[in-house]
Amino acid sequence: MKRLISLLLPAVVMVAACAPSQTITRYTVKVEQEYPHDTLSYTQGLFFDGDTLYESAGQYGESRLAMVDIATGVQVHGVHMDKRVFAEGSCNIGDDIYVLTWLEGVCMVFDKKTFTMTGQMKYKRQGWGLTTDGNQLIMSDGSAQLYFVNPKTFTTVRSVTVRRNGKSVNMLNELEYIDGRIWANIYQKDEIVIINPSTGEVEGVIDCRGLLDKKLRTSRTDVLNGIAHHKATGAIYLTGKYWPRMYRITLEQKK
Numbered sequence: 001m002k003r004l005i006s007l008l009l010p011a012v013v014m015v016a017a018c019a020p021s022q023t024i025t026r027y028t029v030k031v032e033q034e035y036p037h038d039t040l041s042y043t044q045g046l047f048f049d050g051d052t053l054y055e056s057a058g059q060y061g062e063s064r065l066a067m068v069d070i071a072t073g074v075q076v077h078g079v080h081m082d083k084r085v086f087a088e089g090s091c092n093i094g095d096d097i098y099v100l101t102w103l104e105g106v107c108m109v110f111d112k113k114t115f116t117m118t119g120q121m122k123y124k125r126q127g128w129g130l131t132t133d134g135n136q137l138i139m140s141d142g143s144a145q146l147y148f149v150n151p152k153t154f155t156t157v158r159s160v161t162v163r164r165n166g167k168s169v170n171m172l173n174e175l176e177y178i179d180g181r182i183w184a185n186i187y188q189k190d191e192i193v194i195i196n197p198s199t200g201e202v203e204g205v206i207d208c209r210g211l212l213d214k215k216l217r218t219s220r221t222d223v224l225n226g227i228a229h230h231k232a233t234g235a236i237y238l239t240g241k242y243w244p245r246m247y248r249i250t251l252e253q254k255k
Contacts, residue, residue: 024164025194025204027251029211029238036073037239037246039220041066045090045099045130045174046226046239049112053228053237056090056099063087065099065110070237073246079115081108089130089174091137093151098137100127107154121154129175129184133197138182140175144168146182146200160200162193169193169202176227178236185225192227192238206251208238216244 037043045056053068063085066078081087087108088100096118097110103126109119125147129140136157137149148157162169162184171187181203182195190211194204208224222241229236239246 024202026254027204027206028254029206029208029247029249030252031211031247032235032250033248035070035237035246035248037243038068038073038075039242039244042222042241043174043226043239043243044088044241046228046237047091047131047176048228048230049092050232051230054090054092054097055226056087058087058102060084060086065090065097065115067115070246077115079110079117088127089140091130091132093132093134093137096151098130098132098151100130100139102127123149123154128187129173131175131177131182133177138175138177138197140172140184142171142173142187144170144172146172146175146184146195146197148197160197162195162200162202164193164202164205174225174227176229178227178229183227183229185227187225188223190224192224207254211238211247211249212240212243212245 041057042059044058047054053070055068056065061083063081064078066075069076086102088102090099095112097112099108105122107121111118125141128142131138137151139147139149144162145159147159173185173187176183182197184193190208192206193202196203220242224240226239235248237246237248
């Protein structure tokens with residue numbers, strides 16, 4: 001998930017024996033509109049609160065949490081983090097914004113209006129993606145596991161292993177909770193999986209190859225990462241690390 005991938009702990013691999021084959025719906029993406037995106041943003045978390053877009057960005061010395069003007073891609077309010085922190089996935093519940101850290105084992109809590117840090121909660125795994133169903137936080141750590149976490153204490157309530165036709169799906173990265181399902185970027189793949197949160201089964205796969213035009217890529221351009229859902233309109237937005245564009249997309253089912 002990172003440029004510092006050599007430090008990554010081994011992923012948890014679990015394979016279900018004799019698991020029945022699942023019907024998986026396959027999609028491609030259709031771009032409805034494109035927007036500028038900050039090429040200095042190593043996107044880790046992307047989410048809407050009402051009409052306001054928030055983004056957390058990683059890398060040591062570059063990590064930040066920002067409120068973003070979607071029309072321009074410009075940060076209008078935000079906070080830069082200590083150079084010793086590698087920020088990761090983010091989401092909000094009410095007025096609290098939660099931001100994971102990669103190896104530091106701390107979830108930072110910020111006030112949504114002031115961007116003041118109001119607390120920190122510790123955990124013992126790596127931090128990758130983060131979303132919420134409105135009650136619990138849902139967290140990934142680079143393995144095939146998803147963790148459902150109490151937002152007040154950061155204790156794990158339960159976990160599920162994500163499987164596609166019985167095989168575990170590792171490298172789960174940025175997450176978004178959309179209409180009762182969890183969408184997850186697969187790190188280093190132009191692919192998003194749609195997961196049943198009760199069972200961990202992959203019910204859909206989204207092929208995002210070609211989303212960012214090759215002509216817009218540079219040596220710095222990194223992988224697809226960043227899913228945001230505007231609940232009022234149902235619109236879905238995708239971007240990537242250091243990408244120059246963010247896209248509003250719709251899904252087209254493969255025949």
